[in-house]
Amino acid sequence: MAKIVVVTSGxxxxxxxxxxxxxxxxLAAAGxxxxxxxxDVGLRNLDLIMGCERRVVYDFVNVINREATLNQAxxxxxxxxxxYILAASQTRDKEALTIEGVERVLTELSADFDYIIxxxxxxxxxxxMMAMHFADEAIVVTNPEVSSVRDSDxxxxxxxxxxxxxxxxxxxxxxxxxxxxxxxxxxERGEMLSIEDVGEILAIDLLGVxxxxxxxxxxxxxxxxxxxxxxxxxxxxxxxxxxxxxxxxRPHRFLQAEKKGLFGRLFGG
Amino acid sequence: xxxxxxxxxLNPSVEVLARELDKRVLEAPDFFRHLPVILDVEAVASSDxxxxxPGLAGLLQARQFVPVGIRGGDERWVEAxxxxxxxxFPVDRESAAGRRAPAEAEPEQPRQAAMVVSQPVRSGxxxxxxxxxxxxLASVSPGAEVLADGHVHVYGTLNGRALAGVRGDSxxxxxxxxxxxxxVSIAGTYGINExxxxxxxxxxxxxxxxxxxxxxxxx
Numbered sequence: 001m002a003k004i005v006v007v008t009s010g011x012x013x014x015x016x017x018x019x020x021x022x023x024x025x026x027l028a029a030a031g032x033x034x035x036x037x038x039x040d041v042g043l044r045n046l047d048l049i050m051g052c053e054r055r056v057v058y059d060f061v062n063v064i065n066r067e068a069t070l071n072q073a074x075x076x077x078x079x080x081x082x083x084y085i086l087a088a089s090q091t092r093d094k095e096a097l098t099i100e101g102v103e104r105v106l107t108e109l110s111a112d113f114d115y116i117i118x119x120x121x122x123x124x125x126x127x128x129m130m131a132m133h134f135a136d137e138a139i140v141v142t143n144p145e146v147s148s149v150r151d152s153d154x155x156x157x158x159x160x161x162x163x164x165x166x167x168x169x170x171x172x173x174x175x176x177x178x179x180x181x182x183x184x185x186x187x188e189r190g191e192m193l194s195i196e197d198v199g200e201i202l203a204i205d206l207l208g209v210x211x212x213x214x215x216x217x218x219x220x221x222x223x224x225x226x227x228x229x230x231x232x233x234x235x236x237x238x239x240x241x242x243x244x245x246x247x248x249x250r251p252h253r254f255l256q257a258e259k260k261g262l263f264g265r266l267f268g269g
Numbered sequence: 270x271x272x273x274x275x276x277x278x279l280n281p282s283v284e285v286l287a288r289e290l291d292k293r294v295l296e297a298p299d300f301f302r303h304l305p306v307i308l309d310v311e312a313v314a315s316s317d318x319x320x321x322x323p324g325l326a327g328l329l330q331a332r333q334f335v336p337v338g339i340r341g342g343d344e345r346w347v348e349a350x351x352x353x354x355x356x357x358f359p360v361d362r363e364s365a366a367g368r369r370a371p372a373e374a375e376p377e378q379p380r381q382a383a384m385v386v387s388q389p390v391r392s393g394x395x396x397x398x399x400x401x402x403x404x405x406l407a408s409v410s411p412g413a414e415v416l417a418d419g420h421v422h423v424y425g426t427l428n429g430r431a432l433a434g435v436r437g438d439s440x441x442x443x444x445x446x447x448x449x450x451x452x453v454s455i456a457g458t459y460g461i462n463e464x465x466x467x468x469x470x471x472x473x474x475x476x477x478x479x480x481x482x483x484x485x486x487x488x
Contacts, residue, residue, distance in 0.1 A: 150392050153410045157391025201410060201428070203389055 002035075002110040005117050006135040006173075008159075010151030012122030014143045015180040018216055019238075020119035021049045022227040023139065026242030028083035029227075032114040035074065037105075038088035039131035040121040041096055047087045050077065051223025061089035064101030070108050079228065084113075094127035102130050124158060134164050137174040139207060139245075143181045144193040149201055152177075156202065176207035178241060183212040185257040195255065208241030210234050211254040275340065276329075277309040281316035287328055294332050296454060297416055297435045299397055302333045307358055311341030319349040326353055383419075390415055390429065397435075411451060420444065432459075433476075443476040444488070458483055 007020040017040070024036035038046035041061060047053040052075050058068035063086070070086075077083035086105075089096065109116050120131035132138065138159050142152040159173045160166060166173075179198060186192040195209060210216075215232030219225065227242070229235040233254050240250045278286065294301050306329065310318070318325070319342065329336045338356030339346060350357050381401035390396055390405060392412035397403075403417035408425030415421055416432045419441055423431065426447040434441030434456040443453050448469055452461050455478040465485065473488045 150411060153392040154412070156389075157394045157410075157413075160388060160391070161394070200426070201408075203408060 002113040002116045003136050004106060004110075004134050005115060005137045005139060006120055006132040007117060007139045007141060008120035008128060008132055008155055009122065009141040009148070010124060010128075010155040011143070011148045014141050014148055015210070015216070016122070016141050017045045017049050017119055018220060018226065019139065019141050019178055019180065019210075020046060020117050021225040022235075022238040023242055023245070024085075024115075024117045025050075025077075025080055025083060025225040026227050026238060027115050027117075027245075028077070028080045030242065030246060031082070033082045033084075033112065034115045034117065035084045035086060035109050035113045036117040036119060037086040037109075038119050039097065039127055040119065041088045041127060042090065042093050043121065044088040044090040046119050047075075047085060048223060049220050050085055050225060052077065052085055052087075053223070056087045059087045059089040060105070061092045061096045063105050064096065064098060070105065079224075094121070094125065094130070097127060097130040099130065099133065103134060106134050124154065128155075129158075129162065132159060132163055132173075135159070135173050136165070137176065139176045139178050140202070140204070141178045141180055142198060142202070144179060144183075144187070144195075144198055146193065149193065149198055152202060156204065175204045176245065177202055177204050178207050178210065180210040181212045182209050182254070184255055188257050195252075206252070207244055208237055209252050209255060210237045210241070273337065274304055274306045275309050276306045276334075277311075278313045278318070281313040281318045283318075283321060283324065283328065286325070290328070290332050290334075293457065296457060296459065297397075297432060299395060300399075300416065300435055303335055304333075305335045305337045307338050307340050308336060308355075309340045310346055311360060314342040314346060319346045322346075322349040322355070323353045326355065384417075389425070392429070417441070430454075431476075434478075439478045441478075444474075446473045448472055448474040448485075453483065453485070455483060460485070 007016050009016050020036055024034050027034045037060060038044060047056050055075050058073035062068040063070055063073045073086055075085045106116060118131045121127040140152050140155060142148050156175060163173055183192055187194045211233045213232060213234035215229050215234045216226050219229055226234050227238040237254055243250050326336045338358050339350045340358040341360050347357050383402035383404050384398035385404045386396055387406045389407040390409045390413040392410045395414045398417035400418050402419040403415055404422045405415060406424050409415055409423055409427050409429040411428045413429035416435050418436045421431045421433045421443045423445040427445040427450045430452040431443045431450055432454040433443045437456050439456040441455055452459055453476045458478055458481060460483045469485055474485050475488055476483060476485050
C-alpha cells in the first residue's frame with residue numbers, strides 16, 4: 001500500500017508544485033517508487049516543472065472518466081528511475097474530479113507505488129479538498145509572511161476535520177511544515193517572519209526550510225526539479241527535507257544570512 | 270419542561286430591533302441559528318406595532334430565528350398573533366409557556382461538564398461549548414472563534430476570538446495564558462484588539478464583566 005502525501009498550502013504561488021516535483025524526485029532517488037499527481041485541473045503546471053509537457057497524451061481526468069487506463073496516462077520520468085507523473089487536464093475544470101473517481105485512481109496507484117504525491121491547487125475549494133481527502137500525510141507549504149501563515153492554518157484545520165481519516169475517526173493526517181522562500185537576511189531586518197514566529201502559530205513539525213533562491217526559478221524554467229541541482233542551496237535544502245521525511249535526523253541549514261565580504265558590501269548584492 | 274428564549278421588545282421601532290438583532294447574530298451566528306424565540310411585547314403593548322406583527326416575524330425568520338409566539342399585549346395583539354400564525358403565551362406563568370412550546374424547542378439543559386479541546390483551534394474553525402465551560406489546552410489561531418455558555422479557558426496563546434457567557438451569563442469569564450485576542454466578549458459585551466492595553470498583550474489575563482464593562486486583568 002502506498003502512502004498518500006498531499007502537498008498543500010491554501011495560498012497560491014508559495015511553491016506547492018515546485019515542492020511536489022522536488023520531493024517526488026527525491027523520494028524516487030531514495031529508491032521508492034513514486035507517482036506525482038497534478039490535481040490542479042485547468043491550470044496544469046506540474047508537467048512543465050518536471051519537464052515532460054510534450055509527452056502528455058492522456059491525463060488524470062481521462063483516467064477518471066475511463067477514457068484511458070492508468071498505464072496509458074502515467075508518464076515515466078526520463079531522469080529518475082521509479083518516478084511517474086500523472087498530469088492534470090488543461091481543458092477541464094475541477095468539477096471533473098469526482099470523489100469516487102479520485103478514490104479509484106489512488107487505489108489503483110496504491111497497488112503499484114510506495115508514495116503518491118498529490119499536488120494540490122491553491123484555495124480550499126473542490127480541487128484542493130479532493131487532493132487532501134485521501135491523504136495519509138500532508139506537507140503544508142508556507143512562505144514566511146502573515147497571509148500565507150494564516151491560510152496554512154486554515155488548511156491545517158481542514159486537514160484535521162474534513163479528510164477521510166477525520167471522517168472515519170482514524171489516526172489524524174500527519175502534518176509537516178515546509179517553509180519556502182525563506183530569506184535569512186530579510187528576517188534579520190525584520191521584513192519577514194522568522195521560523196520561530198511561523199512555528200508558534202502553526203505548531204507542527206518542521207520538515208524543512210527552503211531558502212529563497214535563483215536556482216528555483218532557473219530549475220522551473222528549465223523543467224528540471226530543483227532537487228537535481230546539487231550545487232544549489234535550495235536543492236540541498238530539499239534533499240535534507242526528503243531525508244527527514246524518510247525518518248532521518250538532519251540539522252536545518254541555510255538559516256543564517258551570508259556574511260558579505262568587502263566586495264559584496266562595496267557593490268551591494 | 271423546555272426552555273425557550275424570550276426576546277423582550279423595549280422599543281417599538283422595527284429598525285432598532287433589526288439593528289440589535291444583527292449585532293447579536295454577528296457575535297454568535299451558530300448559537301442563534303434556528304433558535305425558537307418568544308416575543309415579549311409587554312413593554313410595547315400600547316404602541317401600534319401589532320399591525321406589523323407579520324413583518325416582525327419575517328424579520329426574525331430572515332435572521333434564521335424561529336418565532337413561535339408572543340407574550341403580553343391586549344386583544345389586538347392576540348388577534349394579530351392568531352392571524353400571523355403565532356401562539357400566545359401567558360405573561361406570568363412561564364412554566365405554562367413551556368407546555369405549549371412546539372417539539373423542536375430545545376430541552377432545558379442542566380449545566381454540563383466542561384468541554385476539553387486538546388488540538389489547536391485553527392483559523393476558520395469555531396468551537397462552541399453549549400451549556401458549560403470550554404477548556405482549550407492548545408492555542409487559538411487568528412481567525413478562529415471559541416464560544417461557551419460558561420467560562421472559556423485557553424492554556425495556549427489566544428490569538429482569535431473568545432466569547433464567554435454567550436447565552437447571557439454575565440458571571441462568565443475568559444482566562445488565558447497568553448493574551449493576543451482579536452476580540453473578547455462576555456454576555457454580549459465585547460472589546461476588540463485595538464482597545465486593549467499594550468501592557469496586557471502577551472500576558473496571562475482574565476476577562477470579566479463589571480457593571481456592563483469588560484475588565485481585563487493580569488493574573
